Amino acid sequence: MKIGIVCYPTFGGSGVVATELGLELSKRGHEIHFITYSQPVRLELLNKNVHFHEVNVPEYPLFHYQPYELALSSKLVDMVKLHKIDVLHVHYAIPHAYAAYMAKKMLHEEGIEVPIVTTLHGTDITLVGSHPFYKSAVAFSINKSDAVTSVSQSLKEDTLRLFDITNNIQVVPNFIDLEKHINHYTDCQRAMMADDDEKIITHISNFRPVKRIQDIIHIFNKIQKEIPAKLMMVGEGPEKEPAERLCERLGIEDKVIFFGKSHEIDKILCFSDLFLLPSETESFGLAALEAMASGVPVISSNTGGIPEVNKQGVSGFLSNVGDIDDMVKNALYILKNDSILAEFKANAKKEAKQFDIHKIVPYYEAIYKEAMINCISI
Numbered sequence: 001m002k003i004g005i006v007c008y009p010t011f012g013g014s015g016v017v018a019t020e021l022g023l024e025l026s027k028r029g030h031e032i033h034f035i036t037y038s039q040p041v042r043l044e045l046l047n048k049n050v051h052f053h054e055v056n057v058p059e060y061p062l063f064h065y066q067p068y069e070l071a072l073s074s075k076l077v078d079m080v081k082l083h084k085i086d087v088l089h090v091h092y093a094i095p096h097a098y099a100a101y102m103a104k105k106m107l108h109e110e111g112i113e114v115p116i117v118t119t120l121h122g123t124d125i126t127l128v129g130s131h132p133f134y135k136s137a138v139a140f141s142i143n144k145s146d147a148v149t150s151v152s153q154s155l156k157e158d159t160l161r162l163f164d165i166t167n168n169i170q171v172v173p174n175f176i177d178l179e180k181h182i183n184h185y186t187d188c189q190r191a192m193m194a195d196d197d198e199k200i201i202t203h204i205s206n207f208r209p210v211k212r213i214q215d216i217i218h219i220f221n222k223i224q225k226e227i228p229a230k231l232m233m234v235g236e237g238p239e240k241e242p243a244e245r246l247c248e249r250l251g252i253e254d255k256v257i258f259f260g261k262s263h264e265i266d267k268i269l270c271f272s273d274l275f276l277l278p279s280e281t282e283s284f285g286l287a288a289l290e291a292m293a294s295g296v297p298v299i300s301s302n303t304g305g306i307p308e309v310n311k312q313g314v315s316g317f318l319s320n321v322g323d324i325d326d327m328v329k330n331a332l333y334i335l336k337n338d339s340i341l342a343e344f345k346a347n348a349k350k351e352a353k354q355f356d357i358h359k360i361v362p363y364y365e366a367i368y369k370e371a372m373i374n375c376i377s378i
Contacts, residue, residue, distance in 0.1 A: 001368055002031040002084055004076065006100065007091040009040040014121035017151070017174050017286065018091040019043050024177070024361050026050045035079055037068070053079055069095045069102070076103035080114050087368045089117045093125065094134055097141035115146035115371035117364075120169070122151070122283025122304075125159050139163040146371040149364075152305030155283040170367065173308070174284045175360035176293045176352055180266065190271035193257070198228040199335045202272040202296065204265060204287045205279075207237025212301075214239070215278040215324055217246045217256070219299075222328040224255055227335055231256045232268055269294035273341060274331055277306065280321055285309045292316075293352040297344035299331045309355070315348040 003025060007018035019040040022032040026049035034040060034052045043052065057071045076099065079085060088103070090096035097118040107114055118141065125138070142148055142165055149172040150156040156169045194200050201220055205211045213233075220231040233243065233256060240258065247253040262268065269275075275291035277300040282288075285306040288298045292309070298316035300306050312318050317330035334344050 002086045003368065004033045004035055004079060004085040004088045006035050006088065006096045007040065009036045009038045014091045015040055020177060020357065021361065021364065024357050033079060033083055033085060035075055069099045072099040073102040076100060077106050080107055080112065085114060087115050087117060087372055091119045092121060093118060093138045093141045097145055098137055101141060101144045113375050115375035117147045117367055117371055118142060118145040120150045120155055120159060122155060125155060125162065139165065143167045146375055147367050149367065151284045152308050154305040154308065172360065172363045173355060174286050174289065175355050175357040176289050177357045178293055178353065193271060194230040198230050199273045200230050200232060200271055201274045201276060202232040202268060203276045204234040207235050207239040209239060210280045212278045212280055213243045214246055216276050217243055218324050219276060219327050221250050221252055223331050224252065226332055232259065234259045234262050234268060236261050265290065269296055272296045274299060274335060278327060279303065282306050289352060289355055292348040295345040295349045297334055297348045299327050311351055315351040316344065
């Protein structure tokens with residue numbers, strides 16, 4: 001198949017998932033065309049089966065905001081015609097599914113039928129999509145897609161609760177390429193980060209308020225009072241500077257390392273003992289899955305799709321949002337006993353295997369084929 005993939009080309013979960021999906025599909029012999037405004041961050045190598053097409057948005061003084069949806073729709077039309085693309089897989093309802101529908105209608109006028117598969121990732125539904133300004137457009141885009149998938153059962157339920165949806169939504173969970181998380185390092189350079197007696201705790205995110213970054217600092221502060229520990233904070237976002245100031249006020253700035261954005265997540269997770277994810281909500285919890293695949297147990301909130309990934313008492317523990325004391329208690333239970341820590345590490349890896357990319361991608365292939373058949377038969 002020739003598959004067009006539309007996504008945000010950023011460090012966010014949807015962009016990472018879309019890119020990893022495209023790369024795996026290319027390995028399975030499909031021709032993949034990424035269509036977005038810049039090359040996706042995880043798209044490190046283009047090959048004969050992987051192509052990138054940049055969406056350029058001309059600057060016009062007439063527009064206060066440049067019309068990206070219009071530029072994207074036109075680009076999709078051009079790429080479908082030029083490369084004979086069989087199916088469009090768009091990640092995020094707004095603006096991608098909306099733009100894809102406009103492209104579909106334009107192509108229909110020329111006698112070209114192309115199905116749209118829309119994957120819902122989270123904030124396109126719970127944050128952006130539920131805003132009154134966009135709600136009608138989101139519902140329209142979902143209902144007009146030829147197939148719709150959601151990354152978790154929780155997100156599917158949120159979508160059906162927030163919108164008037166007549167289309168069927170299939171749950172296809174996010175995934176992980178386990179081969180990339182096999183520890184090939186003979187030396188993780190752990191000694192550069194912490195002393196031998198210190199446990200290493202990690203958090204990776206975009207540092208938005210929903211991640212409850214200050215909770216992470218308070219959790220770590222209480223942990224380090226009980227056992228020697230270091231905290232690795234990976235990512236950039238609006239909550240980073242307030243978190244740095246909080247560390248200074250608590251007097252723990254020498255025990256917390258802020259990395260910023262990093263392309264070496266696998267190395268950081270390699271020497272991590274525990275992962276913190278106390279988010280207000282998560283549609284899936286991809287960062288937790290990446291940690292688990294590296295054998296890092298997870299202390300998280302019990303919200304959204306996280307319980308579908310992090311299994312209570314197995315790969316880690318779940319607590320109510322904002323319950324810092326319970327998260328500290330659970331973290332110390334794992335970290336204080338090396339045999340218990342080893343058990344949780346092994347369990348985390350085992351639980352991650354059910355989300356192996358090689359198990360999940362065939363579901364998407366089947367959805368593409370069904371959408372193509374249905375599109376032709378209409």
